[in-house]
Amino acid sequence: MKLLLRAHMRYLWQDRWQTLLAVFGVSVGVAVVLAVDLANAASREAMQVAQRQLDGVATHAIVGAGERIDELAYPRLRLRWRQGAPVFADVRAMAPVVTAETRIGLTPDSMTRPVQLLGIDPTADAGMRASVPGPGGGGGRLMSEPGTALLDAATARRLGVDLDADGDVQLWIQAAGRARPLRLVGTFSLGDAALGQGLLVTDIATAQEWLERVGWLSRIDLIRGDPVSQHAFGRMLERVFPGLVLRSPRRETEELEDGLRIQSLAERAADTRALAASFQLNLAALGLLALVVGLFLVHGTLGHAVLRRQRAFARLRAIGVRAGELRRMVLAEAAVIGVAGVLLGLLFGRWLASGLLALTAGTLENLYGQVTVAAFAPDPVPVIKAAGVGLFATVLAALPASARAAAVTPGLFATAGAPSASHRLRPLLLTGLLLLAGVALLPAAGYLGGLVAIAALLMATALLTPVWITAVLSGMTRLLGAAPLRFRLLLREAVRGLTRSGVAGAALVVAMATALGMGLMVDSFRSSVDRWLEARLAAPLHVQLSGEWTQLPGDLEAALTDTAAGHVVRVSWSDRIAGEPVRVSHIRRQGNVPADLGLALLAGRFADDGLAVSEPLARRLGLMPGSMLRLPVADGVRELTVTGVFREYGAGPGLILVPEATGVPVLSGQLAVEVHGLRADADADQIAAELVLAAPDGTRVRRNDELLAIARGVFERTFEVTGVLKSIAGAVAAFGLFAALTALGLERRAQYGILRTLGVDRALPAWLNLGEASLLAISAVLLALPLGVLVAIILIEVVNVRAFGWSLDWSFPPWLFLQALGIGLLAGWAAALAPALAVWRADPAVLLAEARVHA
Amino acid sequence: MRERIALLLLICASLEGYGAAGELRPGLDLGALIGGEADAGFAVADGPRPFHFPEDHGPHPDYRSEWWYLVAHVEDARGRPFGVQFTLFRQALSPPAADADENASRWRTRQVWMAHVALSGPDGVHQASERFARGELGLAGVTPEPFAAWLEDWRLAATRAPEMFPLKLEARVDDTARPYHVELSFDDPRGPILQGDRGYSRKSASEGNASYYYSFTRMQARGHIELDGERYAVTGLGWLDREWSTSVLDAGQTGWDWFALHLDDGRDLKVFQIRRDDGSIDAASAGMLVAADGTTTPLGRDDFDLQPLRTWEDGDGGNWPVAWRLSIPKVGIAGRVVARHDDQLNRLAVRYWEGQVCLDGPVPGCGFLEMTGYGGE
């Protein structure tokens, strides 16, 4: 058995190019899985750390309608908790919070730095937020000195504030529409990752006074139970398959007194991160696809290795080696390839991750502002996962080959011959089964069904690839029946080489189809978002008031009437409808504005007597024009008709537009004005300046055309990583092709030696190599183009709709197809160049010597 | 004495749990908080004053620190002993301000409250908990009449207002390994004992380093303790200290040993020594003997001698003397003071040992010992 093993290992070494190809396939798969995991984990960590600055280690929060709570509820609830009320049975800490987005600056004229103002009670907050000091630390001064605050060190640095040198520093904060003095008495570090927005911590009393919210809390944070063990299974899943678990289907909302309820913060955070989730989902899916490509290389290598040794296996069987032993030997070969590939892949993946992380950080920066992503946490989970997936998948990929090895009939004189018909049929059968499985899984619940269907589709096509290429080449042979011998030679050699190059071709098909499908989806996404942005930003000017408002200040209204033909006032606040977090926007139209408000309506219309809801919300709640929706208002619940569903990619979980005419009372919230039809005699900048003058302090007036450019830039950046991963998948396929062609080149050296001796010039072998690569690439492209379109359709129509609730318009620009074609050909030529050059350079005497050795 | 605990507790509690979070550069300044200029604006204990009850049972917010410090040693019918501690600290973060803003938040306060509750059971298990609150929205506070001192649902309050006594202590602790519930009534027929000079207690040679200080040294305790789901009917003795001040003791003091003993002959004894970093005993160390009829005998530094006999290692590097030799020849008291259980360490934001001890000697007795500054962590 040991000698047998040695023989097998020696074979791997003798056929080292092919072995190397398999090892490389596994290693790239493992590397991409690991790199994506690490990069995702690091970026998620960055987001979580940022989130934790605000939510702390709180697991839940008590919130009220419009996210406001009467502060007197707090001592009442706290006492109930202390007295052991069952609803608070597993609560370990409770802390009140007053929070709002504000801006600070060194002078009242330069309050431009956005910060999250966080008002806390230092006596209750202990243990809740890592960065926030208690009553005796900075917290003591926060409590005893009104108007004092602590700022995160990064923001302080950006402001040019040095407390060590200057002692307390006088700053200004824009809050509740007024500039207020702020005394900075300390800084704190947000740790390794920081939200670019900055965090300003102050005492709850100061926060209430600044924000003019005396008597109100934003929420009450809770730590419930043991945060580690909570939803342990879900957390584990999320850790092992990042991006695949987006939100728990269970909504944890418990009603308390007076419309107060307990809300899970994990769920809230998940709800606000749809875009980031889509991004990570892309990465994870690509990582797995890279592994699939790698697996095909393993599968093909071992299959080929078994085929080549069929005669040897037959002899071994004849002298008494059992079928099981052969099977195990082949699996052992796979294990060797797997271990080598995994080790290499882990190293490569670590390296790749740093590159990915830089890009990921760029994307996150665009989505969330300045994000500093720390070095990778020494977390064994992604490493173990990547290694385990790599090994398991390698052995799995080797199962067919091992079965074939075990099925060899014993015989001393058996001829290798052509594979039997059943062996030819098996891939076809498997393909059919996979396709069936894919189709069957498509309607399965959630976007996972869509992803699995895509994977099945890709695998089926990959299995089909050699059959397909054979068919294409045979067709060409038939067409070129009377062609010069060298063309016949080329076509026949290409077919003959398929045992080796078929797998590489399959990998190329998968890579190109993925790249194309992903590219089409991204392009559709981009153009849909673009159209939505254009509609959304149709009004030339956008006015955003600082702080919270219930109605438009009179001066601003007068200025608007002077300068514009019409405007739309939106007051927006957060709420929940049927357990779903939503933004409610109260809409008041004034003057001459488009009837549909520039909404990208998907169904129905925007009407004064009903609600318009965003597409994701409509999908989740099953709403369509004519549906009734119960809207919580200050004094109860109002039931209103949904008149329209509009496209929305920006509002996260859901957006409800409530026209003024419905009579729904306005809660206090963020106030924004869209300004339409500007006065003819002035340009937009001039009118913007006039509006700023009339508006309360802190009001921003922005030109929507500029915003549009910025928003487009963000989307470009967001999908840059996808492009990089696409290139990696393409590079893997190209390398696979390269290794296959190199192996073929080595195999054909003897033959080339003979040909050269006979007087064939050096160009012919090289020409054969390049021609073969071109044929492979063209065949692969022909298969990959329709497959890519299919992948894109599933991504657009199934995965995106199910994962994020939004639909996309198809956009299939021809240049993407040309690009795929070009990439395929380039990959083929790039792969063939080195082997062709090697043959070109080779000394015919040396080649001939090899011919003398090899029978 | 306990002034110092209060400050240390507040400061350390605020840092505890944050140190690991990374660089923190709060405006934390011990000097600013407890000394120097920050004293400006606070009332100072600068000489004897008349006490007015019940007003003086309530808070004195113009002074920096104040506490209601209750300890009790009780036992059930079968003689199983329990030690109970309830302490409410008030700490002013800043001197009284001029006028409050019209639009001021109800959370606006300069008073921070901290409460400690501890129980040691008959099997020697000692559990201590702490809570913080700001003195607004009814979360914590003290009212003189009817008397009530509370932080959330931990509460010491008069049950027959307007009378101060009987007092009832209620404290439920659910978040420890062995949840418990204390319900004790205290009665005191004798009235407050003024410590020091008519309740003016000088803490060092320098002017103003003093507090106003009175005690109920021998309260009859009776009630129930629920531990591990079992309910014990208990009786015993309690001791309540009331003290408020602004000043701070000298630097160079490393800790103290504070004894409060109920002697079996009806007398109550308080002695404490302050240890200095040079190993000497501070001259401010003192004591007082209270006769059954309430008459008091002050004890000076030279009137008593305390020698540690045995230390207990707390597992975190601290070594606490849990057996002492005490002798006060002047009043005929001598003997060994031994802890009922070695581990009565309050492992809170600040670690200090507060527990039951008994004196064996010609005149035996039981009471509480408080120790600080023996290291650990």
Add this chain to the structure above:
Amino acid sequence: MPAPLLEVVGVARTFLQGERRIRVLEDISCSLAAGQRLTITGRSGSGKSTLLNLLAGLDRPDAGRIRWHIADRYWDPATLDETARTGFRRRHLGFVFQFFNLVPTLTALENVALMAELNGFGDAMERARSRLQRLGLEDRMDAFPETLSGGEQQRVAIARALVHEPAVVLADEPTGNLDRDSGDAVFAELLAVLAEERRALVLVTHDSELAAGGDHHLALGTAR
């Protein structure tokens, strides 16, 4: 007297194997006239293949000279560049190998036609077909090599070696991979064709029976 077809004068070839210099050939001289047969014998490692490579212009001697006289021209392969040498082999030499070495993806006919096509003969297929017919393979012309017997494969190889009408055929152990009977038959057919067309043969063999009948004989020893 016309110049001989081949003149070999004082040829030596040394290989470096690490530090060791291995003299494979030393001071080899011989000559061959058109239509004659040169037989080269020797043990394994005596330099037979090396000499053959030198004659074919696949290798260059360290010393001495090799001169072919074909088509009224002298050819010294060592002085030609790669393209010219390849052209020389293509046009004037025919090869028969021990392992036949047919192109597996070409049929018997195509294998033979390949040489004719390479030499630019417009009627490559016709020539190939007639060659194969002469060798008795008219039924096997469209078969791929792997379905041919060893003897058939070697006949196809002989047809390939002659289809472009070279001046000389270089045969490297042409019967080495055949059984005695078919080997003898194939060799006899080769000799017959060569004799008929007056083409020379350089035969490398360690088969004493085959070696017996040549015009010139070169026995390579162990000149180290």
